[in-house]
Amino acid sequence: MQFMLLFSRQGKLRLQKWYVPLSDKEKKKITRELVQTVLARKPKMCSFLEWRDLKVVYKRYASLYFCCAIEHQDNELITLEIIHRYVELLDKYFGSVCELDIIFNFEKAYFILDEFLLGGEPQETSKKTVLKAIEQADLLQENVDFQMRLFAGTVCESPNNPRCSVEH
Amino acid sequence: MSPSVPLQEMIRAIRSARTQCEERGVIQRECAAIRAQFRQADNGGRSHNLAKLLYVHMLGYPAHFGQMECVRMIASPRYSEKRVGYLGAMMLLDEKQDASLLITNSIKNDLSHSNQYVQSLALCTLACMGSAEMCRDLAPEIDRLLRASNSYIKKKAALCAVHIVRKVHELGELFVPAARSLLSEKNHGVLHGAVVLIIELCEQNPETLERFRKTVPDLVQIMKGLVLSGYSPEHDVAGISDPFLQVSLDPWDQIAACVCDAVQVATNTDSTKTVGNAVLYETVLTVLDIKSESGLRVLAVNILGRFLLNNDRNIRYIAMTSLQKIVGTDHNAVQRHRGTIVDCLKDQDASVKRRALELSLALVSASNIRSMMKELLLFLSSCPPELRAHAASGIFNAAERYAPSQRWHIDTMLHVLITAGGDVRDETVPNLIQLITNASELHCYTVHKLYRALLLDISQQSLVQVACWCIGEYGDLLLKGDCQETEPVQVTEDDALDALETVLQSHMSSPATRGFALTATMKLSTRITDNVDRIRSIVSIYGSCIDVELQQRAVEYNALFRKYDHMRAAVLERMPVIEKNSPGHTNGESTGEAVKDVPTAKMKQGEPLLLQHEDRSDHPPGPAVDCLVSGLSVHAAGTAGGDLLDLLGGFEPAELSPGEPLSVTHTHTHTLV
Numbered sequence: 001m002q003f004m005l006l007f008s009r010q011g012k013l014r015l016q017k018w019y020v021p022l023s024d025k026e027k028k029k030i031t032r033e034l035v036q037t038v039l040a041r042k043p044k045m046c047s048f049l050e051w052r053d054l055k056v057v058y059k060r061y062a063s064l065y066f067c068c069a070i071e072h073q074d075n076e077l078i079t080l081e082i083i084h085r086y087v088e089l090l091d092k093y094f095g096s097v098c099e100l101d102i103i104f105n106f107e108k109a110y111f112i113l114d115e116f117l118l119g120g121e122p123q124e125t126s127k128k129t130v131l132k133a134i135e136q137a138d139l140l141q142e143n144v145d146f147q148m149r150l151f152a153g154t155v156c157e158s159p160n161n162p163r164c165s166v167e168h
Numbered sequence: 169m170s171p172s173v174p175l176q177e178m179i180r181a182i183r184s185a186r187t188q189c190e191e192r193g194v195i196q197r198e199c200a201a202i203r204a205q206f207r208q209a210d211n212g213g214r215s216h217n218l219a220k221l222l223y224v225h226m227l228g229y230p231a232h233f234g235q236m237e238c239v240r241m242i243a244s245p246r247y248s249e250k251r252v253g254y255l256g257a258m259m260l261l262d263e264k265q266d267a268s269l270l271i272t273n274s275i276k277n278d279l280s281h282s283n284q285y286v287q288s289l290a291l292c293t294l295a296c297m298g299s300a301e302m303c304r305d306l307a308p309e310i311d312r313l314l315r316a317s318n319s320y321i322k323k324k325a326a327l328c329a330v331h332i333v334r335k336v337h338e339l340g341e342l343f344v345p346a347a348r349s350l351l352s353e354k355n356h357g358v359l360h361g362a363v364v365l366i367i368e369l370c371e372q373n374p375e376t377l378e379r380f381r382k383t384v385p386d387l388v389q390i391m392k393g394l395v396l397s398g399y400s401p402e403h404d405v406a407g408i409s410d411p412f413l414q415v416s417l418d419p420w421d422q423i424a425a426c427v428c429d430a431v432q433v434a435t436n437t438d439s440t441k442t443v444g445n446a447v448l449y450e451t452v453l454t455v456l457d458i459k460s461e462s463g464l465r466v467l468a469v470n471i472l473g474r475f476l477l478n479n480d481r482n483i484r485y486i487a488m489t490s491l492q493k494i495v496g497t498d499h500n501a502v503q504r505h506r507g508t509i510v511d512c513l514k515d516q517d518a519s520v521k522r523r524a525l526e527l528s529l530a531l532v533s534a535s536n537i538r539s540m541m542k543e544l545l546l547f548l549s550s551c552p553p554e555l556r557a558h559a560a561s562g563i564f565n566a567a568e569r570y571a572p573s574q575r576w577h578i579d580t581m582l583h584v585l586i587t588a589g590g591d592v593r594d595e596t597v598p599n600l601i602q603l604i605t606n607a608s609e610l611h612c613y614t615v616h617k618l619y620r621a622l623l624l625d626i627s628q629q630s631l632v633q634v635a636c637w638c639i640g641e642y643g644d645l646l647l648k649g650d651c652q653e654t655e656p657v658q659v660t661e662d663d664a665l666d667a668l669e670t671v672l673q674s675h676m677s678s679p680a681t682r683g684f685a686l687t688a689t690m691k692l693s694t695r696i697t698d699n700v701d702r703i704r705s706i707v708s709i710y711g712s713c714i715d716v717e718l719q720q721r722a723v724e725y726n727a728l729f730r731k732y733d734h735m736r737a738a739v740l741e742r743m744p745v746i747e748k749n750s751p752g753h754t755n756g757e758s759t760g761e762a763v764k765d766v767p768t769a770k771m772k773q774g775e776p777l778l779l780q781h782e783d784r785s786d787h788p789p790g791p792a793v794d795c796l797v798s799g800l801s802v803h804a805a806g807t808a809g810g811d812l813l814d815l816l817g818g819f820e821p822a823e824l825s826p827g828e829p830l831s832v833t834h835t836h837t838h839t840l841v
Contacts, residue, residue: 013226019296021262028228046485046519075453076486077446103183104176106226107219110255115288119295119331121364123323124357133320137285141248 001079001120002054002069003030004113006102009063011035014102015109019120038067048076059083063099082122089116092131111137175219182227195224199231206237214241215252222252222259235260235267242274247286250278254289263299272302279309284321287313291324295331303332307339314346319355326350326361330368337372344369344379445475445483452490469494469501476508481517488512488523495530506531510540513547521547522555529562537570541580549587556591560584564596574607578614582631586621589628597633602746604638615642619659622667627676633684636671639664640688641743643695661696665689669706679715686710686718690725694740704729 006015013031022030037051038058049056051069057079058067066083070076087097089112094101102109115130115137116122124130178198185191202217218237225231238260241253261268271293278290291313294306310332313325329347333340347369350362452468475487488509495502509531512524525547532540541563548559563584571577581600585592604614618635626632639646646659671677671685686707693703707729710722728736 013228016226017258017296018262021264021297021299023262023264044481045517046481048482048485049519075446075450077449077482080482081446104179106223107252107255111251114255114292114296118292118324118327121327121330121361123327123361125360126356129357133285133288137247137251140283140285141251144247 001074001082001117002071004069004117005031005034005065005067006109007031007035007065007067008099009039009065011039014064014099015106015113017110017113017117034067034069038065047080057083061087064102082117085122085127086113086116089127089130092127093134175216175223178220179223182223195227195229199224199229203233206233214244215249218252218256222256225259231260235265239267239270239274242271242278247283250286250289254293257293258296262297263302268297268299269301272305275302276306276309279306279313284318287317287321288324291321291328295324295328298328298331298335300335303335303339307332307336307342311342311346314343314350319353319358322350322353323355323357323361326358326365330361330365333365333368333372340369340372348379445478449475449486449490465494465498466501469498469505473505473508476505476512481515481520484512484515485517485520485523488520488527492523492527492530495527499531502527503531503533506536506540510543513543518552518555521551525551525555525559525562529566532566532570534570534572537566537572538576541567545580545583545587548584553591556588557593560588560592560596564592564599574603575610575613578603578607578610579617582617582621585628585631585634586625589631592630597630600634601637604634605743605745608745611638611642612645612648614638615646616657619646619664619667620657622671626671626674629678629681632671632677632681636668636681636684636688639668640684640691643688643692647696661692661699662702664692664696665699665702665706668692672706672710679717682715682718683721686721686725690728691740693729694737 002020003016003018005013005017007013013035016027016031018027034051034056037049038056041049041058043060047057047059049058054069055072055074055076056067056069057076058065059080060066066087068079068083070079090097090102090109093108093112094105112130112134115133116124124133178194181194182191185194198220202221205213205217214237218234218241221231221234221237225234234256238253238256241249242257244250244253257268257271261271275290275294278286281287281290291310294302294310298306310325310328313321314329317325326347329343333343343365347362347365350358350365353359353362448471452471469491472487472490475483476491478484478487491502491505491509506528509524509527512520513528515521515524528540528544528547532544544559544563544566548556548563551559564581567577567580571580578600581596581603585596585600604611607614615638618631618638621631622635622639643664646664647661668685668689672682672689677685689703689706693700696703704726707722707725710718711726713719713722728739732739
């Protein structure tokens with residue numbers, strides 16, 4: 001896979017993941033053109049289109065378009081599956097995901113994508129494993145955050161201790 | 169220093185901005201705050217600030233001042249900061265930035281971190297944006313991880329190795345032994361990664377193919393195991409990677425046997441779900457790519473045929489794409505599915521239509537030309553505009569190659585012109601005219617048909633040009649009125665002249681079309697008996713036309729009427745049959761009227777031109793076909809004076825300029841006066 005874009009029906013970008021090195025300007029140009037092309041397609045049309053020298057696979061879920069650009073030797077149907085799998089992962093993680101979830105927790109969406117795809121290829125085919133890994137990583141992050149806040153004195157480890165310096 | 173706002177608050181604020189200007193204001197304030205925060209010493213909110221910056225970057229605003237912060241955060245010992253730091257690195261840094269080199273050391277340290285999630289962050293970043301230098305530095309680390317770590321890390325390391333091999337081909341050697349040992353893993357993720365790595369290695373370096381050849385039976389075993397042990401969507405991706413590997417291995421006999429097994433797999437695969445179809449598709453591609461025996465190929469084509477009947481548009485599309493690739497070699501196999509393909513021409517989707525059109529054009533042959541042409545013409549009348557030109561030219565090619573009879577050919581071309589006259593290429597007009605002149609027994613029929621078409625619609629320029637030319641050339645046949653092949657219709661001279669005048673006066677006619685019409689009117693002056701005066705008056709009107717081309721023609725025709733009336737009959741006689749590949753003619757530049765070259769240059773490469781699907785955008789529209797030169801050359805001997813030969817002598821078709829004919833005519837005038 002060369003890149004993956006998520007954008008809304010109005011053309012606003014919600015997530016972009018690039019697996020090829022391109023300058024910022026080129027990325028913007030590609031994004032703009034591709035978004036326009038995909039948004040111009042009618043609802044019942046084929047999910048595959050040829051754009052420049054790439055194959056583009058896209059699918060619309062509710063108000064979001066998931067768009068992947070793949071090379072010629074890649075299998076389009078599998079890419080559709082990959083997109084679907086990613087949406088399932090998001091759904092499981094956020095619990096009935098909607099576009100707002102992805103807007104307000106975009107970094108989490110990225111983390112999930114990074115657990116699922118690596119260097120443009122899917123790394124793990126089992127949903128459970130991916131979600132478990134994310135969970136563990138989140139837990140790790142929370143522990144660290146907790147430690148930090150403890151250290152900064154904003155959170156109290158022992159709420160019932162009268163001698164604790166933190167205000168309750 | 170304004171207080172930092174939590175990420176979600178900022179997002180909300182940006183979204184609630186009602187105008188672009190307001191949004192920019194909010195973002196500028198936030199960026200200023202973030203910049204100030206970055207300059208400060210370490211505080212707890214660093215990861216939040218970077219996250220905010222990344223959001224702003226995604227909206228399209230500049231965020232390069234965050235690059236150094238990313239570097240710093242990656243080096244931080246805290247996991248939360250590392251996480252956001254690496255995310256920032258993947259978004260803001262790419263291998264072209266200098267700052268990316270600074271994170272190499274951090275990545276190296278993190279690759280040996282005790283916590284696997286930290287390791288995974290490093291691997292992910294390296295696989296996403298690792299530059300060639302970074303890859304070279306860190307390759308040994310990756311190799312180490314490939315051998316001795318848990319499966320979670322191994323699978324990531326394998327894919328990271330894929331990226332490294334893609335970036336720096338020479339490092340492929342390093343990973344070969346590790347890759348082989350990975351194949352014995354049980355974990356699907358690792359297996360998949362290993363297979364992708366092996367594919368990449370084989371693609372880069374054919375020698376490694378030799379080493380992996382022995383592993384092919386193992387792979388088939390794995391694949392069999394996957395399918396026979398009950399299907400679950402978890403395994404689909406691993407399942408298809410194996411056929412993928414078969415693709416990159418060149419065919420040997422062992423492969424043939426393995427592919428048979430692969431197809432066994434295929435027939436067992438459930439094809440009702442997309443996943444199953446994906447696996448089948450991959451198998452088909454494999455079979456077609458390697459040089460398998462014909463039995464397998466037929467099987468593959470049958471699977472594709474089944475795909476064609478699928479309700480899902482996507483599946484039909486990819487089936488046609490694959491069939492397109494093999495239609496050259498396995499023509500007969502694909503012919504069997506012709507009916508379905510032709511049905512797809514009627515599909516709603518433009519991409520499916522395009523594929524169906526290309527495939528249909530490829531499938532046209534002498535035996536099915538009539539039925540296919542019917543379908544294609546039907547398609548042409550309802551196809552989307554962007555496909556029209558392609559369809560029209562495809563139809564012409566097919567008609568050219570397989571036309572069962574001349575009449576059919578002419579009919580087809582006329583039909584195309586009537587339906588899609590605006591989208592045909594410019595050389596169609598001369599080609600059609602040439603065709604018509606060659607079919608001498610059909611002149612009567614053709615001219616009647618064209619006349620009727622002209623009466624109906626004068627907006628299609630190509631059609632009008634051909635019609636005018638024919639009426640001019642075969643006007644006598646038109647006026648005679650009795651034609652065996654169509655119903656007789658009485659056309660009077662006035663009718664014919666009316667038609668031509670309408671074309672002349674219509675605002676829809678292009679200048680070239682008008683030229684055709686004027687010349688046709690002129691020619692009719694020798695074919696008809698009563699209304700010569702009317703023709704003279706028409707021609708003299710155009711002597712003061714604002715269009716230079718028309719004016720020139722009109723003036724010269726006037727001259728023909730007045731001074732050279734004795735030559736008029738000879739000059740305007742019926743044209744000889746235009747031959748294909750006549751030498752010595754250039755591209756018809758429609759410059760001077762008196763030197764209309766036969767555009768046989770276009771016909772010179774008649775066959776190959778039509779077969780090449782090139783767009784000829786720069787040819788002048790409708791080079792006029794009237795060839796007074798050739799008419800003159802044929803009759804020069806018989807007419808008055810070698811003065812005509814002077815006329816001819818002054819013509820070097822290649823070097824004409826617009827001014828020349830005028831001067832030639834002047835010389836003519838001088839010599840004859």
